[in-house]
Amino acid sequence: MTQEQAIEKTIAFVKESLKEAEGGHDWFHIHRVLMNAQLIAKTEDVDRFVVTLGALLHDIADAKFHDGDETVGPKKATEFLSALAIDKTVIDHVVKIIENISFKSSLKMANGEDKGIKFTSKELQVVQDADRLDAIGAIGIARAFNYGGFKNRVLYDPEVAVQTEMTREAYKKSEAPTINHFHEKLLLLKDKMNTVSGRLLAKKRHQYMMDYLEQFHNEWNGKA
Numbered sequence: 001m002t003q004e005q006a007i008e009k010t011i012a013f014v015k016e017s018l019k020e021a022e023g024g025h026d027w028f029h030i031h032r033v034l035m036n037a038q039l040i041a042k043t044e045d046v047d048r049f050v051v052t053l054g055a056l057l058h059d060i061a062d063a064k065f066h067d068g069d070e071t072v073g074p075k076k077a078t079e080f081l082s083a084l085a086i087d088k089t090v091i092d093h094v095v096k097i098i099e100n101i102s103f104k105s106s107l108k109m110a111n112g113e114d115k116g117i118k119f120t121s122k123e124l125q126v127v128q129d130a131d132r133l134d135a136i137g138a139i140g141i142a143r144a145f146n147y148g149g150f151k152n153r154v155l156y157d158p159e160v161a162v163q164t165e166m167t168r169e170a171y172k173k174s175e176a177p178t179i180n181h182f183h184e185k186l187l188l189l190k191d192k193m194n195t196v197s198g199r200l201l202a203k204k205r206h207q208y209m210m211d212y213l214e215q216f217h218n219e220w221n222g223k224a
């Protein structure tokens with residue numbers, strides 16, 4: 001099977017798997033991440049095949065939609081890619097990307113254990129930047145409120161303080177208003193970008209969120 005054929009088959013598999021997904025984690029999210037990844041990869045020395053498969057499969061079974069089980073995604077991806085008879089080194093690399101891409105995997109555990117960076121590669125960095133770009137800017141705002149609605153969270157509550165320095169457990173358990181998520185994650189992403197082009201793309205999207213929040217608070221406080 002050629003790489004092109006393997007990519008076509010993966011696209012079909014991902015579309016089918018994410019048919020019922022929440023609006024911010026559906027096929028269109030994957031497609032945007034793939035486009036972002038391809039854009040960033042232009043200026044990075046990476047294996048494009050690994051980047052493409054990593055972007056396509058990175059949310060194949062996000063733990064937050066699988067009772068917190070972080071092994072479902074890697075397992076699903078391994079089974080699928082093995083059936084396509086793809087090189088084991090490629091499969092292993094793609095699985096490492098899925099395991100290490102998420103924001104919460106960079107957070108410390110409550111017991112102080114730092115399960116953070118277990119693995120890194122240029123390919124992971126590109127896919128991670130691509131995913132982070134889709135969490136910020138206009139799309140990021142839409143996704144945050146969609147997720148908040150999906151979880152029945154309030155938009156904003158001035159009484160609920162922002163929690164910085166959250167442990168991984170606290171982050172997963174958080175039921176805070178959606179506006180808090182901007183301060184707890186989305187506004188932090190621009191300084192976590194791995195690549196030069198990712199950082200550049202993040203800048204404009206970050207500013208857009210800052211402007212949005214300013215307007216949000218103006219309207220909340222009865223100003224024009």
Ligand code: ADP
Pocket residue numbers: 024062064101102103104105134135140143144145147148174176177178181185
């Ligand atoms: P990762 O999958 O990288 O660990 P998250 O699980 O934090 O990251 O979230 C992925 C996306 O889901 C976020 O960018 C955001 O759009 C949405 N999301 C996750 N948690 C929240 C939340 N508490 N409030 C609003 N949106 C959220």
Ligand code: NI
Pocket residue numbers: 029033058059131
């Ligand atoms: Ni994602």
